[in-house]
Amino acid sequence: MIQIHNLKKSYHKQTVLNVPEINIPEGQSFGLVGNNGAGKTTLLRLMLDLIRASEGEIQIDNQSVKDQEDWKNITGSFIDEKFLIHYLTPEEYFQFLAKIRGVSAGDVSMHLKLFEPLFNDEIFGKKKYIRNLSKGNKKKLGIAAALLGDPKLVILDEPFENLDPTSQIRLKKIIQQFQKEKSVTFVISSHDLNHVTEICDRIVILDKGIIIKDMEVTESTLNELTDYFSSSVEN
Numbered sequence: 001m002i003q004i005h006n007l008k009k010s011y012h013k014q015t016v017l018n019v020p021e022i023n024i025p026e027g028q029s030f031g032l033v034g035n036n037g038a039g040k041t042t043l044l045r046l047m048l049d050l051i052r053a054s055e056g057e058i059q060i061d062n063q064s065v066k067d068q069e070d071w072k073n074i075t076g077s078f079i080d081e082k083f084l085i086h087y088l089t090p091e092e093y094f095q096f097l098a099k100i101r102g103v104s105a106g107d108v109s110m111h112l113k114l115f116e117p118l119f120n121d122e123i124f125g126k127k128k129y130i131r132n133l134s135k136g137n138k139k140k141l142g143i144a145a146a147l148l149g150d151p152k153l154v155i156l157d158e159p160f161e162n163l164d165p166t167s168q169i170r171l172k173k174i175i176q177q178f179q180k181e182k183s184v185t186f187v188i189s190s191h192d193l194n195h196v197t198e199i200c201d202r203i204v205i206l207d208k209g210i211i212i213k214d215m216e217v218t219e220s221t222l223n224e225l226t227d228y229f230s231s232s233v234e235n
């Protein structure tokens with residue numbers, strides 16, 4: 001689904017990301033962890049052609065993200081609040097998305113039904129503009145939007161950040177449902193080691209833009225991650 005080759009990103013001659021090779025097969029849930037400034041968001045932004053690489057290439061579904069367009073039809077994403085349209089209400093935003101993604105009103109309603117427990121009656125029917133939603137509720141809306149229209153690939157930057165504990169558990173269940181029933185490929189960055197090991201099959205640790213570990217998730221992965229991040233505390 002995603003192929004990364006010789007990827008480098010530099011700012012003012014300083015390399016912030018250097019990834020020789022990553023291949024993410026279809027249906028995999030790929031987790032990205034690393035301390036602040038490790039390069040996680042940079043990698044996700046490069047995947048979505050929001051910034052341009054200094055060297056190298058990313059392909060989604062065998063298409064170069066910087067030169068081709070069709071990959072956009074199969075990709076859903078939520079990186080930050082800038083992805084939303086703040087002067088719309090959530091209802092208007094989903095009507096807009098339905099139009100551009102060719103999703104029927106019935107399918108939008110069915111989709112939003114899946115998110116009802118997560119939305120907790122705080123997002124729709126409140127006559128509020130998106131700009132007036134809380135940080136956590138904006139995030140919930142953005143994730144629901146990313147998953148609309150049966151995307152084959154979904155890219156999420158820190159989806160659990162700013163969500164209350166109940167919402168984190170509800171979101172995890174929704175992601176697991178999409179993994180099981182729709183075989184969506186996920187790329188998820190997170191600082192939450194527990195959640196990321198629960199929902200991902202593979203986890204990559206980035207540090208200063210470099211891949212430190214690339215692990216298939218097993219029963220021992222959470223301990224390995226905890227050991228890795230604790231050792232940085234001791235050093």
Ligand SMILES: Nc1ncnc2c1ncn2[C@@H]1O[C@H](COP(=O)(O)OP(=O)(O)OP(=O)(O)O)[C@@H](O)[C@H]1O
Nearest residue numbers: 011012016034035036037038039040041042043191
């Ligand atoms: N536009 C920019 N100009 C200069 N440096 C940048 C720019 N964008 C990102 N960087 C640098 O790139 C590095 C990686 O940043 P990035 O946001 O990808 O890290 P991250 O792993 O997502 O961190 P966090 O966990 O804090 O969100 C950081 O050192 C950051 O300062």
